[in-house]
Amino acid sequence: MVRKDIIMIRQKELKRLHVIHRVLRGEIRQSEASDILSISERQIRRIVKRIRREGDSGIIHKSRGKESQQETA
Numbered sequence: 516m517v518r519k520d521i522i523m524i525r526q527k528e529l530k531r532l533h534v535i536h537r538v539l540r541g542e543i544r545q546s547e548a549s550d551i552l553s554i555s556e557r558q559i560r561r562i563v564k565r566i567r568r569e570g571d572s573g574i575i576h577k578s579r580g581k582e583s584q585q586e587t588a
Contacts, residue, residue: 524575532574535559535566 524532534551537543538559545563549556565573 528574531562532566532571535562535574538563539566 531552534543534548538545538548543551545556545559549559552559562574
């Protein structure tokens with residue numbers, strides 16, 4: 516039986532995931548995706564690599580849910 520996890524993502528991440536899936540299917544180029552998402556082609560390559568490695572949950576920002584490291588005065 517295939518287990519599917521439920522992931523909570525923000526609207527911005529959902530848009531990124533949709534565009535990255537279009538890149539993975541070959542519908543658009545990475546350069547077009549970078550224009551759509553207003554991020555660099557290098558970032559697109561990194562996101563594509565992470566999605567291939569981790570699946571859809573790879574789109575979630577890695578620092579989500581962690582405490583900030585604010586200085587203590």
